[in-house]
Amino acid sequence: MPRKLIWLLSLLTLILLAGCSAAASSGKATGDSDPWAFVPTHDTHTDHANIIQGPFDSGPEVTQKCLECHPDAAEQVMHTTHWTWEGDPVTVPWRDEPVTIGKKTQINNFCISAQGNEKKCTTCHTGYGWADDTYDFSNESGVDCLACHADAALYNKGEYGLPAETVDLTAAAQSVRAPTREECGKCHFDGGGGNGVKHGDLDESLYFPSENIDVHMGRLNFLCTDCHQTEDHEIKGKLLGDNITISPADQVSCQDCHQGTIHDDERINQHTDTVACQTCHVPAMALKDPTKTYWDLSTAGQDLPEDHYTYLKIKG
Numbered sequence: 237m238p239r240k241l242i243w244l245l246s247l248l249t250l251i252l253l254a255g256c257s258a259a260a261s262s263g264k265a266t267g268d269s270d271p272w273a274f275v276p277t278h279d280t281h282t283d284h285a286n287i288i289q290g291p292f293d294s295g296p297e298v299t300q301k302c303l304e305c306h307p308d309a310a311e312q313v314m315h316t317t318h319w320t321w322e323g324d325p326v327t328v329p330w331r332d333e334p335v336t337i338g339k340k341t342q343i344n345n346f347c348i349s350a351q352g353n354e355k356k357c358t359t360c361h362t363g364y365g366w367a368d369d370t371y372d373f374s375n376e377s378g379v380d381c382l383a384c385h386a387d388a389a390l391y392n393k394g395e396y397g398l399p400a401e402t403v404d405l406t407a408a409a410q411s412v413r414a415p416t417r418e419e420c421g422k423c424h425f426d427g428g429g430g431n432g433v434k435h436g437d438l439d440e441s442l443y444f445p446s447e448n449i450d451v452h453m454g455r456l457n458f459l460c461t462d463c464h465q466t467e468d469h470e471i472k473g474k475l476l477g478d479n480i481t482i483s484p485a486d487q488v489s490c491q492d493c494h495q496g497t498i499h500d501d502e503r504i505n506q507h508t509d510t511v512a513c514q515t516c517h518v519p520a521m522a523l524k525d526p527t528k529t530y531w532d533l534s535t536a537g538q539d540l541p542e543d544h545y546t547y548l549k550i551k552g
Contacts, residue, residue, distance in 0.1 A: 271493040275462055281413045290406030295364045295399050296377040298409045303376065310376035312469040318362045318384075320373065323474070326481060355395040360423035367396045387411035388418035417443055417453070420460040428528075436527035437518075449523050463488050490514075 292298050303310055313319050317338065325334035339357075358366040363378045365371070372378060382391050382399070391408035394400040399408075421443055428434025447454035452463070464473045473488040490513040497505040521527070 274493040275458075276465060278414060278459075284412050285410045288406070288409045288412075290409070292405040292409065295380055295382065295405065298405055299377050299379055299381055301409065302381045302412075309381065309469065310379040313362060313379050314373065314376070316362075316470050317474070318469075318471070319379065321361070324481075358397040359393045359395065360427070361397045364398055365396050382408050382412070384415045384419050385412040386419075387413065388416075388422055392422070415459070415461060417460055424460075432522060432525045432527040434528075436521040436529070439522065439525040439527065441524040463492070490517075 288301060292301070299310065317323065320338070321340035322336040322338035325336045327334050354367065362380050362383045363371075363373075364380050365378065380393070380397065382405075383393065383397075386408040390411050391403055392400045399405060421438075421440065424435065424438050425431060425440050425442060426433075427438075432439030441449050442453060445454040450458075452458040461471070464471050466472070472486060474482050474486045494513075499505045499508075
């Protein structure tokens with residue numbers, strides 16, 4: 237074989253090997269899913285300013301007005317944990333009847349006191365007037381549509397989940413829209429008595445975050461419901477502490493959108509079988525606003541300076 241031909245074949249072999257190596261290191265497998273294909277598109281919400289006419293004397297009156305056009309909405313809400321505050325019932329060996337756990341019945345080791353504080357806790361219930369164990373969970377007019385759909389600047393809830401006395405119910409009802417970060421954040425950013433108190437990974441910095449705080453919200457202007465996708469008012473993403481078992485289908489995962497071999501380095505792709513995404517991509521929480529990490533309950537009851545970042549006497 238002529239020397240020139242041998243040289244050309246050798247060069248071609250090296251080029252092919254280099255191409256294979258580059259393909260392996262890129263980690264871009266053919267047919268990988270486009271993350272944007274899994275992000276919902278939001279229709280323009282109908283302006284209700286000229287549809288809803290007041291006045292309204294109570295929250296349930298607003299709900300009845302909503303149900304005229306959305307007859308199934310209340311029933312759908314009543315099947316969700318935002319309404320029941322309970323997980324799915326399960327059977328346990330030591331009980332004759334199925335049992336549930338959830339915010340409704342749990343005692344936690346954080347906000348604990350011999351005296352309950354239902355009038356403040358139920359401020360974040362998606363209903364009106366839950367004051368005691370006589371509350372009627374089957375009453376559709378008790379569902380608070382405004383809790384999630386009214387402009388948060390125009391609506392807030394008071395004790396036992398009733399509308400605050402200063403709320404103009406007509407203006408709030410006319411402002412309804414698809415939930416934004418402002419509506420979700422009222423309860424989820426300020427849970428436990430203040431900004432960032434209960435959840436170190438959820439606080440008011442997420443209303444208008446930089447991409448260093450949240451890359452999806454800060455860089456791409458995501459809404460909570462872009463990942464916590466909703467169907468028939470059932471919001472994807474369940475809390476393990478409120479459920480004995482959780483189906484993976486009910487959870488939110490990075491892999492809902494980011495599928496396949498997504499890293500440029502194949503060595504990193506191999507880590508995803510055993511290492512959670514947040515191990516590398518969410519290495520810290522409370523990046524801007526502080527959060528509580530513990531309470532020294534031996535000081536409970538003492539007249540310490542009131543500061544929701546360090547101590548609130550109403551909590552014990």
